[in-house]
Structures are given as C-alpha cells and as structure tokens.
Amino acid sequence: MFRYLIFDLDNTLYPKEAGLLDEINRQIDLYIGQKTNIPKSKIPKIRLDYCQKYGTTLGGMVVHHKIDPKEYFRDAYNINIADYLKPDPAQAKILEGLNLKKVVFSNSPLEYVEEVLDTLGIKDQFEKIYDIYFCNLVGKPNLSSYNQVLADLGIEGNECLFIDDMPSNVLGGEAAGITSILIGEGPVSNISWVISNLAELPMIISQIKDKLTA
Ligand SMILES: [Mg+2]
Numbered sequence: 001m002f003r004y005l006i007f008d009l010d011n012t013l014y015p016k017e018a019g020l021l022d023e024i025n026r027q028i029d030l031y032i033g034q035k036t037n038i039p040k041s042k043i044p045k046i047r048l049d050y051c052q053k054y055g056t057t058l059g060g061m062v063v064h065h066k067i068d069p070k071e072y073f074r075d076a077y078n079i080n081i082a083d084y085l086k087p088d089p090a091q092a093k094i095l096e097g098l099n100l101k102k103v104v105f106s107n108s109p110l111e112y113v114e115e116v117l118d119t120l121g122i123k124d125q126f127e128k129i130y131d132i133y134f135c136n137l138v139g140k141p142n143l144s145s146y147n148q149v150l151a152d153l154g155i156e157g158n159e160c161l162f163i164d165d166m167p168s169n170v171l172g173g174e175a176a177g178i179t180s181i182l183i184g185e186g187p188v189s190n191i192s193w194v195i196s197n198l199a200e201l202p203m204i205i206s207q208i209k210d211k212l213t214a
Contacts, residue, residue: 001209002100004153006173007126008140008164009106009113012183014120015197016165020084027076028057036065055135055142056107062137069137073109081112087121091198095125098202103128105149105162107139128153140164141172150176161205167191179208 007013010021029043038046050060061067095102102125106113110131117123130152135145150157157177164170165184170191173180179193181204186194195204 002159002161002205003155004160005098005100005102005205006105006149006160006162006178007102008162008166008169009104009108009116011165012163013104013122013198014085014088014116016184018084020079020081020116023079023084024076027078028072031072031075032057032061035061035067055139055145056132056137058132059137059139069133073112077109077112081115081119085116085119087119089121091120092122092125094198094201095122098205100161100205102126103130103149103153105130105140105145107132107135109133140169141166141175143172143175146173146176146178150178161208163195163201179212181208 014020028047032038032043032046033040046060047057050057054060054063058069058072061072062069104113104117104126106129108131110129110133113129113131114123117126130149132139135142135148139145150160153160160178162170162173162178162180163183164173164180165182167182167188170180170182181193181195182188182191183195183197185196188194193204193208195201
C-alpha cells in the first residue's frame with residue numbers, strides 16, 4: 001500500500017492566491033528580458049515552448065541562451081517570501097495527521113523550497129526535498145524526473161501518491177505509475193482525482209484506497 005506522499009511545492013503547499021508564484025514568474029520574465037533580445041510580448045509563448053520542450057523555462061534558457069542556472073535562480077527568486085506567506089497551523093495539522101511519509105518534489109531550487117516550507121511552519125514534516133538540481137535541471141513533467149525520485153526513495157510508483165497543481169505534472173505522475181491528485185480547479189480530462197484544497201486530502205486518500213481495494 002502507500003508509504004509516501006509526494007508534494008509539489010508552489011501553488012500546492014500554499015494557495016495560488018498567495019501570489020508568490022505570480023511574483024516569481026514576473027521576475028523570470030524580467031530576467032529573460034534582460035538576458036535576451038526576446039520582445040516582452042513574445043516571452044509568454046517562448047516560456048511555454050521551453051516548458052514543453054525542456055520541462056522548465058530554465059531548461060530552455062540554458063540550451064538557447066547559455067545562462068547560468070545559479071544566476072537565474074538568484075535573480076528570479078530574489079523575493080521576500082514572508083511578504084507572501086505566513087504559517088498556517090490548520091494546514092500543518094492536516095499534513096501532520098496524514099499517516100504517510102512526506103517529501104517535496106519541486107521544479108524550484110532547494111534553498112527556496114526550504115525557505116517556503118520554513119515560512120509555512122511545516123519544514124520538519126518533510127523527510128526529503130527533491131529540487132530542480134536533483135533532476136539535473138530537467139524537472140516535472142519529464143518522466144525521468146519522477147523515476148529518479150522513486151529510485152531515490154527506493155519505492156515503486158504504486159507505493160506513493162503524488163499531488164500537484166499543474167495538470168501536465170499530474171499526468172506525468174500517472175505516466176510514471178503513481179496515483180496522482182490535482183489540487184485546483186477540476187474537472188480536467190484524463191485526471192481522476194481532484195481536490196480544491198489540502199483540507200480535502202485525507203478524504204481523497206481514503207477514497208483512493210477504497211477504490212483500489214474494491
Ligand atoms: Mg506547482
């Protein structure tokens with residue numbers, strides 16, 4: 001049965017409405033504008049192309065513009081996280097009540113992930129953090145990234161659950177053999193399990209278990 005719960009970070013362990021990821025995306029757009037001659041109006045389309053081709057915007061920036069990933073993260077993630085997030089004791093309690101080991105699997109860099117978890121007051125609940133460097137800068141939804149995480153945990157896909165706010169990442173998890181949950185707005189085609197917030201997590205986990213044992 002399930003041993004691990006694998007969480008995305010951004011817009012999953014904190015709500016989209018917090019605005020943190022919007023601000024990071026704004027910083028990434030500024031960075032691209034500074035480092036390349038891509039016109040501002042074309043940046044969203046280029047980022048989408050890079051994400052589809054290389055897994056992340058960063059992946060495309062490294063291939064096409066030879067940028068330094070460390071510099072990219074330093075500039076784009078140069079944000080005071082506490083301006084956007086605060087501890088959420090109710091959520092911490094929900095997570096604590098889940099009878100599974102928890103890890104984070106994020107396309108963001110480790111330092112940032114740790115700071116976000118710390119700010120939310122939930123860092124000590126997570127056994128391990130898999131960041132974009134762990135995946136050699138090729139993150140979700142690339143199949144190899146899920147397989148790397150599973151291999152490191154020493155488990156098969158059917159021994160864990162995965163939760164993410166991006167449909168493409170949820171489908172990536174399913175492709176890796178992991179029952180995957182979308183957090184956000186549903187329904188989305190080909191995605192079976194959708195919750196609107198983390199408070200619904202205990203309920204959906206028991207529904208998944210019921211379905212598998214039926
Ligand atoms: Mg996310």
